[in-house]
Amino acid sequence: MLEAVNVRYEYHGGKVALDGVDLQVREGEVVALMGSNGAGKTTLMKVLVGLLRPKSGKVVLDGSEISELSSKEVARRIGYVPQIADSLFFLESVREEMRYALRNFGIGDADHRVEFLLERFGLSELRDRSPFSLSGGQKKRLSIAVVLAWDPKYVLLDEPTLGQDKSGREAIAWTIESLRREGRGVVVATHDVEFVSELDPQVTLLSSGRVLASGQAYEVLSDEKLMKSANLLPPQSVIISKQLTRLGIRTTHRVNELVSSIATLMRCKEFGDKHR
Amino acid sequence: MATSIADLLRYREIESPLIRLDPRVKLLISIYLFTSTLIFDRPPLLSAIVSTAVLLTVGLTLHSIEASRRLLRTIRALSFFLAFVVLLNVLGFVTQGLNPLTLEFVAITSSQLLRFVAAIVSFSFFLLTVSPEALAATLRSMRLPHDYVFAMTAAVRFAPLFLEEIQEVIDSQRLRGVDYSTRNPVKRLRNYVRAFVPVVINALKRSFEMAEALEVKCYGAVRNRTSFYVLRLRKSDVMVLTATTAVFASLVTLRLFL
């Protein structure tokens, strides 16, 4: 388990970015860290991976405090994909970028995995290109693939869907799902409510450096008051189901259940039209 | 380390009556302070007194705990150089056949350390208290061509960003298993060279972006541009200027007759 316990962090100049934050990620669990811009998501991720040292509180990785582990040991087990991928790359080609960390961690014989990940993230065609010539979305996908290459036990993704088109989003959703199935722990920092509502993870809602709520995605995302105080818009499915409820139709906000009840209603209407 | 040096170079709004002085006056004061630390190199006692006076002046002017704390952080970041000064002194003493374990050595070395710190602080005084806009206005009032002024202020603005970015790159490499705590100097050097590549490339990219941004804002469309921000000396500026110049002049005189 990767765990933040009562973490407080202040930036130079006294800005309190995190205050008394708790977060737990178990193996095989996906946690969505949600909150509006400036809520403290990125700061918490950097604390979790040991880039920022909390002013108080601690981060515990599988029973040992990360301040007592070397940065290499932490990095081997926690893969962090930063929000901005610009300062990440420095090698000649996309493929070399993929292999770089493998060499540092002494992992051999991973060519197959590298090719698989490149394929998965739609980068195989670009494998010999310089990473500096990639577009923003491609760089972001490469930064995720690079981290998955060494197969860390926990994966932290900071705003992974930012600037991604449909297939990019699908690749990322698929990746998170398969990490969960493989028993990895995943933290996704995002304010993309639609993306989260598709994943159905545990949600921790952050606002001004404090945890407002945590729970199953649908509980949190459908709580209008909570979402409002976190300055987030509920997902479309929730808005639709709320309006249907107001019309006296009882339904859920799970997309597939919502679809099937709407489909039933439409069929009834069709049937009625035909037999009028 | 990179971030604490970045902190030294970055201007932040500080509230204090002396901060509102004309930037040209501040530049002169900075030069006076800096020169004073330079010319009083002997005897150790006098040099120490002058350096302390310089430090006190800067400290009182900054007039804020936050600013003083930043100065202390800077000095800590410079501790490597301070240690180097001590080492050089020891070597100097030993090669001249003198014993470094004497009161004389301690006096000379500590006055030198004090001078060194005072010189750095008096220099950073200007950067700490003058915003990039005010710096630009100062340079323009010296009749420097606008293109150069602009390039210089842009550089001042970007220097801390550059250092921050080095830190960011080092962090991201650490997260990919690069061992920055290695004691092997060759490996260490190679790590830093690796970190340098993306920083330089990003800087180049940023300069192109900036060029585009300038085009969009019609930079250079008018030959004789006017300034929104025009410097004018106020009464308080003249008073401070006269007083500090008088003090500085007497210090120089004192030094000449010593």
Ligand SMILES: Nc1ncnc2c1ncn2[C@@H]1O[C@H](COP(=O)(O)OP(=O)(O)O)[C@@H](O)[C@H]1O
């Ligand atoms: N380097 C920094 N120095 C000072 N304040 C910062 C720095 N980075 C972030 N902050 C502040 O900390 C708060 C949290 O930022 P961040 O963790 O990046 O939020 P999020 O990722 O949720 O958008 C914000 O108010 C931001 O302005």
Ligand SMILES: [Mg+2]
């Ligand atoms: Mg962020």
